[in-house]
Amino acid sequence: MAHTSTVARGGGEPSAPVRRNKPQARRTGLPDWLVPYALLLPGLLVIAALLLYPLYQLVDMSFHQVGLRQIRAVNPSPAEFVGLDNYSSILDSDLFWTSLRNTVVFAVVTVALTLILGTLVGLLLNKLGPKMSTFVVVGIMAAWATPPTAQAVVWKWLFDSDAGVVNWALNLLPDWLSSLVFGRSDWSGQPWFNDTITLYLVLIIAVVWASFPFIAVSVLAGLKSIPSELYEAARMDGATGVGTFRKITFPLLKPVFSVLIVLSTIWDFKVFTQLYLLAGGTVNRDAFNLSLWSYAEAFSSPPKMGLGAAIAVVLTAILLVITFVYVRNIVKTEDVR
Amino acid sequence: MSPITRKRLGRVALNAAGIAVFLFAVFPVYWMVTTAFKPNDQIFTTSFIPFPDPPSMDHVSRVFTEGVAGHSVWRYLLNSTIVALSAVVMGAVFALLAATAVARFRFRFRTSFLILLLIVQMVPSEALLIPLFTMVKRLGLYDQLLGLIVINVALTLPFSVWMLRTFVAAVPKELEEASWIDGAGRFTTFWRVLFPLVAPGLVATSIFSFITTWNEFVFALTLIGDQGKYTMPVALQFFVGQRSTDWGGIMAASTLMTIPVLIFFLLVQRRMVSGLVAGAVKG
Numbered sequence: 001m002a003h004t005s006t007v008a009r010g011g012g013e014p015s016a017p018v019r020r021n022k023p024q025a026r027r028t029g030l031p032d033w034l035v036p037y038a039l040l041l042p043g044l045l046v047i048a049a050l051l052l053y054p055l056y057q058l059v060d061m062s063f064h065q066v067g068l069r070q071i072r073a074v075n076p077s078p079a080e081f082v083g084l085d086n087y088s089s090i091l092d093s094d095l096f097w098t099s100l101r102n103t104v105v106f107a108v109v110t111v112a113l114t115l116i117l118g119t120l121v122g123l124l125l126n127k128l129g130p131k132m133s134t135f136v137v138v139g140i141m142a143a144w145a146t147p148p149t150a151q152a153v154v155w156k157w158l159f160d161s162d163a164g165v166v167n168w169a170l171n172l173l174p175d176w177l178s179s180l181v182f183g184r185s186d187w188s189g190q191p192w193f194n195d196t197i198t199l200y201l202v203l204i205i206a207v208v209w210a211s212f213p214f215i216a217v218s219v220l221a222g223l224k225s226i227p228s229e230l231y232e233a234a235r236m237d238g239a240t241g242v243g244t245f246r247k248i249t250f251p252l253l254k255p256v257f258s259v260l261i262v263l264s265t266i267w268d269f270k271v272f273t274q275l276y277l278l279a280g281g282t283v284n285r286d287a288f289n290l291s292l293w294s295y296a297e298a299f300s301s302p303p304k305m306g307l308g309a310a311i312a313v314v315l316t317a318i319l320l321v322i323t324f325v326y327v328r329n330i331v332k333t334e335d336v337r
Numbered sequence: 338m339s340p341i342t343r344k345r346l347g348r349v350a351l352n353a354a355g356i357a358v359f360l361f362a363v364f365p366v367y368w369m370v371t372t373a374f375k376p377n378d379q380i381f382t383t384s385f386i387p388f389p390d391p392p393s394m395d396h397v398s399r400v401f402t403e404g405v406a407g408h409s410v411w412r413y414l415l416n417s418t419i420v421a422l423s424a425v426v427m428g429a430v431f432a433l434l435a436a437t438a439v440a441r442f443r444f445r446f447r448t449s450f451l452i453l454l455l456i457v458q459m460v461p462s463e464a465l466l467i468p469l470f471t472m473v474k475r476l477g478l479y480d481q482l483l484g485l486i487v488i489n490v491a492l493t494l495p496f497s498v499w500m501l502r503t504f505v506a507a508v509p510k511e512l513e514e515a516s517w518i519d520g521a522g523r524f525t526t527f528w529r530v531l532f533p534l535v536a537p538g539l540v541a542t543s544i545f546s547f548i549t550t551w552n553e554f555v556f557a558l559t560l561i562g563d564q565g566k567y568t569m570p571v572a573l574q575f576f577v578g579q580r581s582t583d584w585g586g587i588m589a590a591s592t593l594m595t596i597p598v599l600i601f602f603l604l605v606q607r608r609m610v611s612g613l614v615a616g617a618v619k620g
Binding site for chain 1: 351352354355358359360361362363365366368369372380381382383384385430431432434435437438439441442444447450452453455456457459460461463464465466467468469470471472474475487488490491492494495498523548551552554555559569570573574577578584587588591594595598599601602603
């Protein structure tokens with residue numbers, strides 16, 4: 001973006017006469033070298049105080065026992081150092097394996113479904129006429145824009161056991177088909193949120209519904225940037241639809257896909273709001289994922305902040321590994337330098 | 338089948354798929370809005386009622402008058418607006434300064450700062466909840482909207498700087514140089530030349546921060562205990578917990594919360610994509 005402007009305005013370096021002195025701002029106050037640091041300072045302070053320092057504190061707390069007496073506002077007592085105790089009690093807990101399983105399975109399934117659906121819709125949008133395409137984009141915007149709390153509440157209502165529209169729709173299926181596919185034909189009163197598996201099924205649907213629009217619109221933006229000559233050439237050579245996707249579209253969109261995969265993984269790995277609301281808070285321990293478990297340990301009574309912090313450290317560590325891949329990709333494709 | 342018929346059939350199939358996607362995306366939102374306007378006997382039924390007949394304002398007016406958790410939803414909408422607007426204004430100032438530094442100057446640690454921005458964005462905010470909670474408690478900011486505001490500034494800042502720097506970089510540097518030649522100082526140049534040109538980008542970035550803050554749930558849930566200071570998302574979850582069967586009221590509140598986001602979303606949708614994908618999409 002930056003480099004086009006000079007050239008467009010006829011001031012490209014090659015043709016321009018050699019400049020003797022670059023214009024400079026009239027000297028006022030600060031020496032030149034200090035200006036960028038002064039501009040960065042407020043933002044950097046906020047990031048340091050409210051993101052980096054807490055991150056350090058999080059790690060520190062994970063090695064301590066932090067309870068009510070340590071967090072009270074008046075005269076808090078110092079936290080007791082417990083070494084790796086918090087971490088070993090995580091590993092000993094049954095909840096670790098169920099919540100890790102819930103986290104990973106949910107993330108893998110949701111990321112896969114979101115990407116597949118999003119890519120298909122992106123390809124579809126690219127093929128549709130301009131009016132139809134705008135119509136569909138506005139529609140998927142509605143799903144994307146719905147706030148996470150509202151998403152959870154709406155899907156809870158759609159899957160309500162007594163008056164939910166999903167149970168009504170499932171009852172519409174012919175009995176033989178319903179029995180064949182689901183092994184049952186009567187869906188009246190089906191309680192979706194009591195069982196962990198069906199709870200996660202609804203969660204997956206809700207999150208895929210809310211996140212596929214972003215993938216679709218990003219893929220569409222990527223597709224628009226591919227020169228149409230490539231497709232014409234492929235058609236001349238007699239390539240099929242699937243062949244063109246594999247040989248042209250996918251390789252050219254690879255950087256887009258890698259960013260989308262990592263972003264979706266990060267978002268889905270730590271899903272909290274929708275799970276918290278669909279599961280009805282922290283009552284169903286079987287449905288915990290890592291972030292909900294961390295929250296439950298830290299904010300139940302009595303609060304075990306140290307243990308909660310240790311769980312959060314584990315979650316963050318997993319995410320930072322994924323992030324590493326993401327940052328490496330960005331640094332490769334973007335002008336960070 | 339002649340090629341023309343086949344082509345036409347293909348077009349029909351594509352449009353049908355488009356309509357199916359549209360319906361899947363829109364139906365839950367449609368159901369939320371229509372439920373808000375249905376009388377109770379049309380909500381608690383096992384039959385399918387596609388449209389409220391006749392539409393009733395009962396639920397909408399009830400969430401305003403009787404409200405949730407002892408307060409009208411006006412209160413929660415107001416709290417949410419205070420938090421989001423304050424966070425956006427503070428964040429916009431900090432982000433604009435930092436973005437100018439990164440886009441206009443070459444200095445040591447510039448690359449390190451950009452990489453720091455990327456990494457910090459990826460730290461799950463849920464993980465920072467525990468230390469920030471103890472910090473807020475210690476500073477006496479528990480139950481204060483101020484604490485929530487400052488935290489939201491921090492949560493949205495890295496992305497704002499990242500997005501805004503491309504807008505600053507897009508302004509031709511010659512304009513500023515011309516202003517310097519005319520004898521303007523650094524501040525005048527920034528305020529009279531750069532700022533007006535970056536303003537559209539600043540608006541887009543601010544809208545994004547507004548949406549993030551408006552939707553923020555976890556911190557609002559943990560840092561606010563006083564029901565009079567709830568933001569809209571927390572009031573909504575309280576609603577669900579308290580009266581899990583009042584679907585009309587819950588849907589009315591959800592609709593009210595979704596409307597501003599939806600409007601803002603349609604305004605900035607394009608820029609958001611390019612910002613999030615951060616350069617991977619070359620357009």
